Amino acid sequence: MKKNFATSALVLSLLTTGIYADALKNSLINFMNTKEKSSVVDLGNINLNAKPKPKKPIIKHYKATAAIATVNGHNIIKKDANAYLAQRTQGKIKDFDMIPPKQQQRLIQEMAFPIMVLNAAQKELTAEEIQSVYNRTWMKKEARKVDIKDDEVREIYNQIKQKAADNNNTQPVPPFEAIKGRLKSQMLEKRLIGKLMENVKIEVAQ
Numbered sequence: 001m002k003k004n005f006a007t008s009a010l011v012l013s014l015l016t017t018g019i020y021a022d023a024l025k026n027s028l029i030n031f032m033n034t035k036e037k038s039s040v041v042d043l044g045n046i047n048l049n050a051k052p053k054p055k056k057p058i059i060k061h062y063k064a065t066a067a068i069a070t071v072n073g074h075n076i077i078k079k080d081a082n083a084y085l086a087q088r089t090q091g092k093i094k095d096f097d098m099i100p101p102k103q104q105q106r107l108i109q110e111m112a113f114p115i116m117v118l119n120a121a122q123k124e125l126t127a128e129e130i131q132s133v134y135n136r137t138w139m140k141k142e143a144r145k146v147d148i149k150d151d152e153v154r155e156i157y158n159q160i161k162q163k164a165a166d167n168n169n170t171q172p173v174p175p176f177e178a179i180k181g182r183l184k185s186q187m188l189e190k191r192l193i194g195k196l197m198e199n200v201k202i203e204v205a206q
Contacts, residue, residue: 017058037079051154060097061097062078062096063078064077064078064079064082065077065078065079066078066098068108069108069111069112069132071111071112071116072115072119074115076108076111079095080111081096081107081108081111082094082095082096084107084111088107088110121133139192142195143188143192146188146191146192148184148187148188148191152187153180153184153187154176155179155181156183156187157173157176157180157183160173161173
């Protein structure tokens, strides 16, 4: 403001004295009409309490067939990790790449556990013990496919009671609810054995 005032006074003085030519007069008038540019940065709109924006983490994408980790020489494959993750989250998260690194590490540790158990079993269990584990695992898997209803179990229970009465057995038969679970297990085992042996061809050496 002071600069504009001083410049105006100078121009007015020069114009009244007639000392300078019209060219100089025009130059000064143009200077007056030019907006002054300040070299000072305007801090009026800066938020002093603002925090820097956090950088987005870089997500590393693996191919479905890529090994995301190795446990004692056994590779853990990305697609297997995806399947395990979907199971652990009930289908909410299905991509291993999308969980934070710490959770990725935890997931890999969980997947590594059965591998370590298998290694220990192969070293410490006998062939008979390993076979027994296989048998129990298969039985449990197949048992989930078989549905034995309570009515079927009760029918077997009534047959047992009737047979005991026919044989004049003095020892009482336990109540149905007390032995229902055991009867059901026996029926299940019998069905699985029958399924296995259905098409088996056995030849006895002469």
